[in-house]
Amino acid sequence: MKTFPNDFVWGAATAAYQVEGAWQTAGRGPSIWDAFAHTPGKTHLGHTADVTCDHYHHLEEDVALMKAMGLKAYRFSIAWSRLLPQGRGSVNEAGVAFYNRLIDALLANGIIPWVTLYHWDLPLALQMELDGLLNPAIAEHFARYAELCFERFGDRVKHWITLNEPWCSAVLGHGLGFFAPGRTSTTEPYLAAHNLLRMHGRAVAVYRRKFQAVQRGVIGITNNCDWREPKTNTVADQTAAERGLEFFLGWFADPIYRGDYPDSMRARVGGRLPQFTAEDRVQILGSSDFFGLNHYTAMYASEPAPDAPIGHLSPAGNGGMAEDQQVVLSEDPAWEKTDLGWNITPWACRKMLRWIHDRYAHPPIYILENGCALPGEEDVAVARQDERRTAYLRSYLEAAHAAITEDGVDLRGYFVWSLLDNFEWAFGYSKRFGLHHVDFTTGCRTPKHSARWYAAAIRGNSI
Numbered sequence: 001m002k003t004f005p006n007d008f009v010w011g012a013a014t015a016a017y018q019v020e021g022a023w024q025t026a027g028r029g030p031s032i033w034d035a036f037a038h039t040p041g042k043t044h045l046g047h048t049a050d051v052t053c054d055h056y057h058h059l060e061e062d063v064a065l066m067k068a069m070g071l072k073a074y075r076f077s078i079a080w081s082r083l084l085p086q087g088r089g090s091v092n093e094a095g096v097a098f099y100n101r102l103i104d105a106l107l108a109n110g111i112i113p114w115v116t117l118y119h120w121d122l123p124l125a126l127q128m129e130l131d132g133l134l135n136p137a138i139a140e141h142f143a144r145y146a147e148l149c150f151e152r153f154g155d156r157v158k159h160w161i162t163l164n165e166p167w168c169s170a171v172l173g174h175g176l177g178f179f180a181p182g183r184t185s186t187t188e189p190y191l192a193a194h195n196l197l198r199m200h201g202r203a204v205a206v207y208r209r210k211f212q213a214v215q216r217g218v219i220g221i222t223n224n225c226d227w228r229e230p231k232t233n234t235v236a237d238q239t240a241a242e243r244g245l246e247f248f249l250g251w252f253a254d255p256i257y258r259g260d261y262p263d264s265m266r267a268r269v270g271g272r273l274p275q276f277t278a279e280d281r282v283q284i285l286g287s288s289d290f291f292g293l294n295h296y297t298a299m300y301a302s303e304p305a306p307d308a309p310i311g312h313l314s315p316a317g318n319g320g321m322a323e324d325q326q327v328v329l330s331e332d333p334a335w336e337k338t339d340l341g342w343n344i345t346p347w348a349c350r351k352m353l354r355w356i357h358d359r360y361a362h363p364p365i366y367i368l369e370n371g372c373a374l375p376g377e378e379d380v381a382v383a384r385q386d387e388r389r390t391a392y393l394r395s396y397l398e399a400a401h402a403a404i405t406e407d408g409v410d411l412r413g414y415f416v417w418s419l420l421d422n423f424e425w426a427f428g429y430s431k432r433f434g435l436h437h438v439d440f441t442t443g444c445r446t447p448k449h450s451a452r453w454y455a456a457a458i459r460g461n462s463i
């Protein structure tokens with residue numbers, strides 16, 4: 001048996017667009033994901049999240065599921081366009097009321113809310129009128145929206161996450177066009193990423209200047225990173241793997257913890273990689289009270305042969321703009337895979353944590369997402385017997401435990417992705433990550449084996 005530190009935070013996560021539904025209810029404005037999903041050909045079978053889990057109308061029931069598991073914390077996101085239908089300007093009080101009900105219900109059940117301000121659902125008006133993340137002014141608009149959230153919810157919310165996985169917004173949204181707003185470019189990912197960091201920096205500055213002393217909460221960002229394992233132990237492959245991680249996580253974490261993009265990126269991306277103004281640099285440096293990590297999988301990395309073409313290994317990208325980082329990815333056919341084809345590599349989770357610990361001077365870390373999609377789970381009978389998910393979660397938690405006890409990593413919490421089966425972005429409803437099965441016709445929720453196993457782990461603070 002492996003016991004976790006005393007105050008270890010056991011959580012589960014969701015995101016507004018993936019679970020809420022009620023896309024036109026009570027004054028919610030459209031987001032870029034509504035527009036994207038409603039565009040033919042962008043999502044699996046044209047699926048949209050107009051209804052999805054209908055969490056908007058199942059709020060009390062969903063909090064009861066969390067309570068039944070003994071969840072210590074619940075990570076959810078606020079839909080910017082539910083509060084500000086146009087992204088700026090007048091406030092939709094019905095949207096504020098919905099999140100007040102959710103926050104109050106969580107607290108009444110002893111569950112700590114961890115709130116993400118931006119999980120990819122940019123108000124459509126800001127895309128149409130300003131070009132969204134490509135316009136430097138987006139940072140001010142985000143800071144104003146963030147301030148509204150601190151004002152209205154900060155008396156009860158003490159854990160803030162500015163952005164979820166800016167890498168996805170940059171690479172998948174503006175590089176490969178796989179996510180909203182569906183742009184394809186080798187320049188725009190770097191511009192979007194730069195503005196995302198500026199958005200984060202501004203929002204944190206507002207929180208620290210006006211709210212933190214009184215509200216006494218913490219604020220940070222969560223970045224995603226898939227581990228890169230050197231394919232061989234040659235220096236060339238080790239360097240390639242390191243570079244792969246710098247292009248993936250260093251891109252977003254180095255400016256926050258070290259003051260600029262990694263040297264390897266400056267050298268390869270050249271003039272397409274923006275410079276920080278002195279003001280932005282200072283605002284972004286040190287702007288995270290904790291290190292949020294979303295981690296799922298790993299690949300081998302190797303140095304390309306002199307004449308070898310650099311290809312995208314997967315439609316979801318290879319951890320940076322492939323053309324720029326010059327890292328060849330591959331995988332071991334022996335590795336087990338999830339329903340998304342992602343490798344199940346728990347050992348890599350421990351290495352990932354150690355890498356962050358070493359590179360960023362031992363920050364407090366929270367794994368804010370980890371989980372897996374499994375096949376056949378549209379059938380509730382199959383979903384209830386998800387022992388493979390239980391095994392996945394146990395193996396990653398074992399790796400996390402080793403990172404804490406053997407490597408001295410300051411890991412303080414772990415959030416499963418996800419509480420519920422939900423709208424899996426471009427894959428629509430075809431991929432299921434939930435601890436609870438959702439019947440998308442009836443809205444019925446059913447706990448899977450993994451939900452019961454997780455409840456026992458929480459109860460015992462151990463696996």
Ligand code: GBH
Nearest residue numbers: 015165224226296297314316317341342343
């Ligand atoms: C997260 O992103 C999101 O925050 C969440 O909304 C989403 O539902 C959840 O994960 C599940 O997808 O093709 O083998 O190269 C995950 C970020 C980035 C992780 C791409 C896997 C590709 C693996 N993902 N990465 S591979």
